Amino acid sequence: MDERLKGLKKAMQTTTFKDLSFTEQHKQAVQQQVSTELALTELLALLTTPKTGIALTETLHQKGVTAIQLNEGLVYTLLHEAELKGYLEGYWSACEKYYQLTKKGLKVVQKQQAKQVKRVPWAARLQEMAIHE
Amino acid sequence: MEEMTVIHSNTTNHEQLLDTLMHAYGQDILQLVYAYVHDKTLAEDLTQEIFVKCYQALSHYKGQSQMKTWLWRIAINHTKDYLKSWHHRHIQVTEDVILQAVHTSDNVEQSVVQQDIDSELAQTVMQLPVKYRELIYLFYFEEWKIKDIAHVLGRNENTVKSRLRKAKQLLKERLEASAWTND
Numbered sequence: 001m002d003e004r005l006k007g008l009k010k011a012m013q014t015t016t017f018k019d020l021s022f023t024e025q026h027k028q029a030v031q032q033q034v035s036t037e038l039a040l041t042e043l044l045a046l047l048t049t050p051k052t053g054i055a056l057t058e059t060l061h062q063k064g065v066t067a068i069q070l071n072e073g074l075v076y077t078l079l080h081e082a083e084l085k086g087y088l089e090g091y092w093s094a095c096e097k098y099y100q101l102t103k104k105g106l107k108v109v110q111k112q113q114a115k116q117v118k119r120v121p122w123a124a125r126l127q128e129m130a131i132h133e
Numbered sequence: 134m135e136e137m138t139v140i141h142s143n144t145t146n147h148e149q150l151l152d153t154l155m156h157a158y159g160q161d162i163l164q165l166v167y168a169y170v171h172d173k174t175l176a177e178d179l180t181q182e183i184f185v186k187c188y189q190a191l192s193h194y195k196g197q198s199q200m201k202t203w204l205w206r207i208a209i210n211h212t213k214d215y216l217k218s219w220h221h222r223h224i225q226v227t228e229d230v231i232l233q234a235v236h237t238s239d240n241v242e243q244s245v246v247q248q249d250i251d252s253e254l255a256q257t258v259m260q261l262p263v264k265y266r267e268l269i270y271l272f273y274f275e276e277w278k279i280k281d282i283a284h285v286l287g288r289n290e291n292t293v294k295s296r297l298r299k300a301k302q303l304l305k306e307r308l309e310a311s312a313w314t315n316d
Contacts, residue, residue, distance in 0.1 A: 007254065009276075011251035011255045014252075015255045016259060017164050019173065020167055021160065021163075022155075022159035026180065027155050027159065029181050030151070030184040033185050038148075115192045
């Protein structure tokens with residue numbers, strides 16, 4: 001049995017996995033989802049003080065948030081979703097809608113910031129991986 | 134203000150690391166997941182979810198285990214969670230059965246002998262119960278050490294060893310049984 005199982009790798013590569021491929025498209029789908037989440041993090045972090053959608057879009061643009069640069073409408077989608085989740089609330093003032101974090105939203109922002117401030121030497125780790133590959 | 138710079142440079146690094154990981158292990162993870170779920174579209178979806186999850190978890194990674202082992206743990210746990218989920222148990226199962234049936238009839242028509250032997254082995258492995266299949270896959274296909282398999286699956290080494298023995302025994306019986314029916 002052991003002898004036969006030595007051929008398993010080749011056997012599965014040529015049969016089971018022959019139509020299976022992790023493509024550039026899959027990679028992009030992941031990157032897109034990640035950059036949307038990143039945009040949400042940045043957006044929430046800005047809403048500790050009330051801001052309008054237009055002001056938010058501008059600031060996110062200036063900060064170089066890729067997902068927003070590619071699709072400005074995303075700001076409103078994210079605002080809407082975050083409002084539904086109870087992370088922020090909107091109110092009207094002088095014909096403009098302002099958004100501001102709720103207590104729940106503030107907790108989310110604080111948690112995210114605490115997570116990201118912990119510094120890990122990624123550069124070293126990347127190098128280490130490059131050597132092993 | 135300084136804090137914002139730290140956050141920003143750190144996230145850029147995480148994105149870079151994610152790219153490197155997808156480049157290095159994307160295909161391996163896709164195959165690993167497929168070995169569990171036996172469905173191409175589902176394996177592709179789960180693989181994408183796994184890398185998103187991996188990105189989210191990067192800030193928790195403290196280097197206590199190798200990055201590859203760490204990623205495999207995320208992948209296996211995510212896939213098993215899916216298999217345990219309501220959705221899978223109520224909807225997916227029937228598709229699995231149909232898929233396996235298609236595979237079997239494909240097999241009948243294959244003419245090249247070596248390919249028949251290969252696909253018979255691969256297929257018999259794919260039809261083992263998950264708890265045996267994962268061991269055969271990790272040990273013989275991915276060539277992991279028992280110690281690492283134990284770590285990745287969160288079990289002790291003796292359990293892994295005895296289950297692997299049982300898996301081989303079961304595989305042998307099934308291959309012999311199918312040789313019998315083919316004759």
